[in-house]
Amino acid sequence: MSVFGTNPRPIRAVIYGVGEMGSIVTRLLLDRGVEIVGAIGRSETKVGRDLGIVAGIERPLGVTVEANAKAVLGRDADIAVVCVGSYLETMLPHFMTCLEAGVNVVTIEEETVFPWTSAPEQAEMLDAAAKAHGVTLAASGAQDVFWLNLVTTLMGASHRIERVVGRSVWNVDDYGPEVANHLRIGMPRAEFEDYVAESGWPEFVARQTLEAMVARLGLTVERVTSTVSPIVLDTPIACRALGKDVPPDALIGTVDTTVLTTAEGPTFEFSMEGRIHREGETDSNKWQVFGEPDLHLRNDRVPTRFITCSTVVNRIPDVIDAPPGLMSLDKLGPPGYQHEMTTR
Amino acid sequence: MSVFGTNPRPIRAVIYGVGEMGSIVTRLLLDRGVEIVGAIGRSETKVGRDLGIVAGIERPLGVTVEANAKAVLGRDADIAVVCVGSYLETMLPHFMTCLEAGVNVVTIEEETVFPWTSAPEQAEMLDAAAKAHGVTLAASGAQDVFWLNLVTTLMGASHRIERVVGRSVWNVDDYGPEVANHLRIGMPRAEFEDYVAESGWPEFVARQTLEAMVARLGLTVERVTSTVSPIVLDTPIACRALGKDVPPDALIGTVDTTVLTTAEGPTFEFSMEGRIHREGETDSNKWQVFGEPDLHLRNDRVPTRFITCSTVVNRIPDVIDAPPGLMSLDKLGPPGYQHEMTTR
Numbered sequence: 001m002s003v004f005g006t007n008p009r010p011i012r013a014v015i016y017g018v019g020e021m022g023s024i025v026t027r028l029l030l031d032r033g034v035e036i037v038g039a040i041g042r043s044e045t046k047v048g049r050d051l052g053i054v055a056g057i058e059r060p061l062g063v064t065v066e067a068n069a070k071a072v073l074g075r076d077a078d079i080a081v082v083c084v085g086s087y088l089e090t091m092l093p094h095f096m097t098c099l100e101a102g103v104n105v106v107t108i109e110e111e112t113v114f115p116w117t118s119a120p121e122q123a124e125m126l127d128a129a130a131k132a133h134g135v136t137l138a139a140s141g142a143q144d145v146f147w148l149n150l151v152t153t154l155m156g157a158s159h160r161i162e163r164v165v166g167r168s169v170w171n172v173d174d175y176g177p178e179v180a181n182h183l184r185i186g187m188p189r190a191e192f193e194d195y196v197a198e199s200g201w202p203e204f205v206a207r208q209t210l211e212a213m214v215a216r217l218g219l220t221v222e223r224v225t226s227t228v229s230p231i232v233l234d235t236p237i238a239c240r241a242l243g244k245d246v247p248p249d250a251l252i253g254t255v256d257t258t259v260l261t262t263a264e265g266p267t268f269e270f271s272m273e274g275r276i277h278r279e280g281e282t283d284s285n286k287w288q289v290f291g292e293p294d295l296h297l298r299n300d301r302v303p304t305r306f307i308t309c310s311t312v313v314n315r316i317p318d319v320i321d322a323p324p325g326l327m328s329l330d331k332l333g334p335p336g337y338q339h340e341m342t343t344r
Numbered sequence: 345m346s347v348f349g350t351n352p353r354p355i356r357a358v359i360y361g362v363g364e365m366g367s368i369v370t371r372l373l374l375d376r377g378v379e380i381v382g383a384i385g386r387s388e389t390k391v392g393r394d395l396g397i398v399a400g401i402e403r404p405l406g407v408t409v410e411a412n413a414k415a416v417l418g419r420d421a422d423i424a425v426v427c428v429g430s431y432l433e434t435m436l437p438h439f440m441t442c443l444e445a446g447v448n449v450v451t452i453e454e455e456t457v458f459p460w461t462s463a464p465e466q467a468e469m470l471d472a473a474a475k476a477h478g479v480t481l482a483a484s485g486a487q488d489v490f491w492l493n494l495v496t497t498l499m500g501a502s503h504r505i506e507r508v509v510g511r512s513v514w515n516v517d518d519y520g521p522e523v524a525n526h527l528r529i530g531m532p533r534a535e536f537e538d539y540v541a542e543s544g545w546p547e548f549v550a551r552q553t554l555e556a557m558v559a560r561l562g563l564t565v566e567r568v569t570s571t572v573s574p575i576v577l578d579t580p581i582a583c584r585a586l587g588k589d590v591p592p593d594a595l596i597g598t599v600d601t602t603v604l605t606t607a608e609g610p611t612f613e614f615s616m617e618g619r620i621h622r623e624g625e626t627d628s629n630k631w632q633v634f635g636e637p638d639l640h641l642r643n644d645r646v647p648t649r650f651i652t653c654s655t656v657v658n659r660i661p662d663v664i665d666a667p668p669g670l671m672s673l674d675k676l677g678p679p680g681y682q683h684e685m686t687t688r
Contacts (some may be wrong), residue, residue: 031504072561142501149678150641152681153494153678153679153680155681156487156489156658156659157486157678159376159650160375160679203651215681216680219683278562284553293654295651297494298641298642298643299639300640300642303637307501315500321387322502333498333678334493335500335501336496336499336500337500337502337561339563
């Protein structure tokens with residue numbers, strides 16, 4: 001919802017979740033002149049302490065991390081920047097608390113990019129709550145710039161699209177042991193294959209980005225399938241995140257691939273390769289649009305964690321300005337650098 | 345201007361200029377189901393002949409190339425696709441004829457991308473005429489996707505921008521002898537340097553793209569400077585466009601560089617390298633955004649001529665829908681693939 005006023009004024013934000021990402025966001029907001037009017041956390045080690053100290057800014061900000069979200073959200077904030085979890089199911093109550101307090105939400109939670117098919121009931125509930133309170137909920141992050149909007153912009157040069165293929169590579173070692181263990185880093189290949197065959201493997205969050213892409217293009221989803229495959233080396237490699245070596249033929253990462261077919265014909269594939277980088281390797285993002293003509297796009301040296309936070313911060317004025325409701329990424333305009341981080 | 349109707353219907357277009365680019369556009373429009381209601385040309389070898397034959401489609405389309413633009417534009421067209429020249433001065437009367445006939449214009453003419461500072465009087469005149477007749481004039485082409493919108497989208501991940509540097513490489517041999525001679529291909533390096541020192545060198549069309557970029561970012565242009573430098577090899581190379589070899593130390597191309605500084609600090613540089621490609625070299629587009637963080641974007645194997653035409657075609661529904669006036673590229677939304685080429 002647009003915030004009307006005689007003059008633009010600094011945006012007032014609440015940090016909702018003061019983990020690693022929330023801490024980066026805190027620093028970025030301060031740099032950009034956003035007024036931080038509150039911080040919400042739940043860990044005993046954080047609640048009651050100054051946000052500046054918790055977020056590693058090394059100076060007090062006069063903002064105390066509090067556990068009572070409702071009280072914090074009542075302080076006339078324009079927006080809550082929510083950095084808590086990756087799936088909508090766990091995030092639903094947090095989002096509802098913000099929306100019911102009449103506060104816009106921008107989040108790095110990845111399912112909200114396009115939740116209409118993977119979590120339709122939650123999506124409808126959030127959309128209704130946002131509309132009822134005249135505010136907007138939207139997700140952003142790496143996928144906003146690197147997986148969706150760079151690609152749809154590139155397709156502005158397409159005459160005919162047959163197949164869109166993306167591949168994003170990120171370094172498992174940039175994250176903690178939790179992420180490395182989640183990807184089964186170090187597990188022998190055969191054991192991993194048995195595990196997946198027996199227990200399945202969670203669908204990863206590319207689905208939402210591909211669905212947002214197809215919605216933006218005005219095409220109709222026919223089928224979505226996901227697969228996972230292990231990445232192994234024939235020599236040992238050190239894993240920083242786990243603090244140990246991974247032996248040959250054990251997992252140094254996984255490739256998650258999602259394939260989406262459309263009723264109109266074009267297919268969309270996206271592979272996410274999370275792996276231990278070898279010396280000199282960097283995070284990258286690569287897209288190919290096959291058709292007439294073939295088009296190619298590549299980003300190297302992508303600082304994935306940082307740009308997740310900086311993209312969310314740039315989205316703040318867009319989300320404040322957007323119509324009320326759950327704005328999946330297909331509905332938001334293009335991301336861009338915000339020179340003025342004020343109300344419009 | 346939006347074309348209102350009960351149902352979307354095919355767009356009705358006029359081809360204005362049936363040279364090489366207009367011919368490609370003709371084929372693309374037919375593929376996309378656009379109704380071609382007229383074609384305007386001036387060459388004696390084209391006027392009076394069927395557009396399909398003139399454009400190399402190899403079948404008659406029942407549309408005759410005519411010299412009387414006014415008469416053709418009177419046939420209830422939604423849009424004229426104008427592929428005639430590269431500078432606004434020569435294009436002004438053609439654009440005015442379209443606008444005064446109440447027909448929207450999309451063009452590959454490059455100055456119209458952002459003509460407000462390089463041709464302010466013509467820009468104001470065209471803007472006024474478009475508004476008076478309730479139609480829109482806009483330019484598109486390679487710069488729309490590859491030089492402007494991919495880069496502004498990438499900057500959606502920027503926290504702080506210090507310097508933006510772009511480089512686009514294109515093959516002189518993909519064009520005719522006119523273009524090769526314009527770039528002084530084959531001229532000895534010393535002679536070229538003397539020539540530029542004495543006669544100067546025309547500012548190339550990157551200026552407009554950089555100005556559109558800076559306008560989109562909300563920054564203020566301080567100074568724009570352009571330079572040209574020769575490209576030479578130490579071995580001979582065949583020039584297809586001229587049908588002869590270029591000796592060592594003679595021009596195989598030029599690098600045109602435009603540097604734009606802003607009052608707010610960030611600088612913007614764009615170099616356009618037009619050269620004879622060696623075996624295996626392809627057209628490319630590369631941008632680097634230096635700041636926090638550094639961001640990188642690269643497109644290889646860019647079919648520059650084709651995507652100039654396909655991008656303009658994808659822009660047709662946007663231009664028909666846009667508010668009346670001269671819409672420089674900073675004001676148009678992001679380019680995208682148009683699955684339905686109908687009125688909206």
